Amino acid sequence: MLRNDQLAEWDRDNFFHPSTHLAQFARGELTHRVIKTGTNCHIEDRDGNKMLDAFAGLYCVNVGYGRQDIADAIAAQAKELAYYHAYVGHGTEASITLSKMILDRAPANMSKVYFGQSGSDANETNVKLIWYYNNILGRPEKKKIISRWRGYHGSGLVTGSLTGLELFHKKFDLPLAQVVHTEAPYYFRRADLDQSEEQFTAHCVAELEALIEREGADTIAAFIGEPVLGTGGIVPPPVGYWTAIQKVLKKHDILLVVDEVVTGFGRLGTMFGSEHYGLEADLITIAKGLTSAYAPLSGSIVGEKMWKVLEQGTDENGPIGHGWTYSAHPIGAAAGVANLKLLDELDLIANNRDVGSYLNKTMTEALGDHANVGEVRGEGMLCAVEFVKDRDSRSFFDAADKVGPQIAAALGADAVIARAMPQGDILGFAPPFCLTRAEADEVVQKTAKAVKTVLG
Numbered sequence: 050m051l052r053n054d055q056l057a058e059w060d061r062d063n064f065f066h067p068s069t070h071l072a073q074f075a076r077g078e079l080t081h082r083v084i085k086t087g088t089n090c091h092i093e094d095r096d097g098n099k100m101l102d103a104f105a106g107l108y109c110v111n112v113g114y115g116r117q118d119i120a121d122a123i124a125a126q127a128k129e130l131a132y133y134h135a136y137v138g139h140g141t142e143a144s145i146t147l148s149k150m151i152l153d154r155a156p157a158n159m160s161k162v163y164f165g166q167s168g169s170d171a172n173e174t175n176v177k178l179i180w181y182y183n184n185i186l187g188r189p190e191k192k193k194i195i196s197r198w199r200g201y202h203g204s205g206l207v208t209g210s211l212t213g214l215e216l217f218h219k220k221f222d223l224p225l226a227q228v229v230h231t232e233a234p235y236y237f238r239r240a241d242l243d244q245s246e247e248q249f250t251a252h253c254v255a256e257l258e259a260l261i262e263r264e265g266a267d268t269i270a271a272f273i274g275e276p277v278l279g280t281g282g283i284v285p286p287p288v289g290y291w292t293a294i295q296k297v298l299k300k301h302d303i304l305l306v307v308d309e310v311v312t313g314f315g316r317l318g319t320m321f322g323s324e325h326y327g328l329e330a331d332l333i334t335i336a337k338g339l340t341s342a343y344a345p346l347s348g349s350i351v352g353e354k355m356w357k358v359l360e361q362g363t364d365e366n367g368p369i370g371h372g373w374t375y376s377a378h379p380i381g382a383a384a385g386v387a388n389l390k391l392l393d394e395l396d397l398i399a400n401n402r403d404v405g406s407y408l409n410k411t412m413t414e415a416l417g418d419h420a421n422v423g424e425v426r427g428e429g430m431l432c433a434v435e436f437v438k439d440r441d442s443r444s445f446f447d448a449a450d451k452v453g454p455q456i457a458a459a460l461g462a463d464a465v466i467a468r469a470m471p472q473g474d475i476l477g478f479a480p481p482f483c484l485t486r487a488e489a490d491e492v493v494q495k496t497a498k499a500v501k502t503v504l505g
C-alpha cells in the first residue's frame with residue numbers, strides 16, 4: 050500500500066477536485082479524507098477511522114455501502130461483456146431489463162427511458178428533447194426553461210444555468226439566456242414574516258404567473274423542479290405548492306420536468322417524489338438512486354405525450370442526433386438491475402419511511418428549541434437543520450462566520466458525516482435507507498453535541 054505522505058503529494062500535485070476551494074486545498078487547509086472501504090452506513094478511511102455517513106456520499110448510496118449482490122452483478126457483467134453501445138437499436142440484457150424495471154416503477158404516463166451517465170447530462174438531454182419537441186411541433190419560439198432559485202440541476206452549461214445557486218453561476222458567465230428563474234419555494238426564508246404558508250404558496254404562484262406574463266407564454270417551453278429542494282437547502286415545498294404550480298403550467302402549455310435525481314427510487318419514502326406530491330411530469334430525471342452510485346448511470350424518463358412527437362419527428366428528420374458513447378453502459382445497467390432488486394428484497398423504502406420519520410422527529414426534539422436553530426425540516430430520509438442568529442427576527446449569520454461548516458466539521462470530528470449545504474447555514478442529512486434507529490440516535494445525539502460545541 051502507498052504511504053499516506055506519498056498519496057497526499059500526488060493528490061496535491063495532480064488531482065483537480067470538483068466543488069473544492071482549490072487554493073485552500075493546495076495550502077492543506079481542508080479536512081479531507083482518503084476513503085478506503087464502506088459497509089452499510091459506514092465508511093472507513095485508509096487509517097482505519099470509521100465514520101457514520103449520514104449523507105450517503107452525495108445522497109446517492111441509497112442501499113448502503115458494500116453490497117455484495119451489486120458488486121457481483123458488476124463483476125459478472127464486466128466479464129461477460131464490459132461494453133457495447135446502444136446506438137441504432139442495440140442493447141444488452143441488462144439495459145433492456147433495467148428500462149423495463151424503471152418503467153414498471155415510474156408513474157403511469159411515462160413511456161421510455163433514455164440512459165446517460167450523470168444527473169447533469171440527463172437534464173441536458175431533457176432540454177434538448179424539449180427543444181426538439183417544440184421544433185417538430187412548429188413552435189420554434191417556445192424554448193425558454195423556467196427553473197427556481199435554489200434549485201439544483203447539474204453543473205453543465207445549460208444545467209448549471211438551471212441550477213439556481215450563485216456559486217454555480219459566478220465567473221462562469223451563467224445562466225444562459227434560455228433559462229429564467231422564479232421564486233424558491235422556501236417558506237422559512239419568505240420575505241414577509243407574517244405570511245402564512247398558504248399565502249406564501251399563493252405568492253410563489255403569482256411570481257410564476259408574472260414571469261410567464263413578462264416573457265410571454267409562447268416563449269416558454271418547460272418548468273423544471275425537484276419535488277423537494279435538495280442542494281439548495283433540503284426544503285419540502287409549502288402546502289399546496291405543486292398542485293397550484295401545475296395548474297399554471299397546464300394553462301400555458303408548459304411542460305413539466307421533475308428532477309428526481311435525489312428523490313427517485315425511494316428517498317421520500319415513496320418510489321418517486323412525483324407520487325408523493327401528485328406530480329404529472331412530462332420528463333423525469335433519474336440518477337443517483339438508480340444504481341445507488343455503484344456505477345455512474347442516469348436517465349431521462351420520457352412521458353407518452355412527448356414520446357409520440359419524438360417518434361414521429363424521426364420519420365420526418367432522420368435518427369435523433371443525440372447519443373453518448375456510454376449511454377446504457379452494460380456495467381451501469383447491471384448495477385441498476387441488482388440495486389433495484391435489492392431495494393425490493395430488503396424492503397428498504399419501508400425502512401426509510403420508518404427510520405426517516407424517526408430521525409426527523411428525534412432531531413426536532415433534540416434541537417427544535419435551541420436559540421440558534423430556526424427550523425428542523427425534512428421528508429422521508431431527508432432532514433435539515435437551519436441555523437439562525439436570532440429566531441424572532443429570523444436573521445441569519447454572516448456567511449463568513451461559517452457556522453454551518455464549523456458544525457459539520459465538529460460532527461465529522463465525532464465520526465458522523467453530514468453536509469454543510471452550499472448556501473446558508475444548513476446542515477443536511479440524507480443517510481442510506483438501511484439506517485437503523487440506533488444509528489439515527491447516534492446522528493441526533495452527536496449533532497446536538499456539535500451544535501453545543503460551536504454555538505453553546
Ligand code: PLP
Pocket residue numbers: 107166167168169170172201202203204275279280308309310311336
Ligand atoms: N439534479 C439534482 C436534483 C441533483 O441533486 C444533482 C446532483 O446532486 C444533479 C441533478 C446533477 O447530478 P450529477 O452530479 O450526477 O451530474
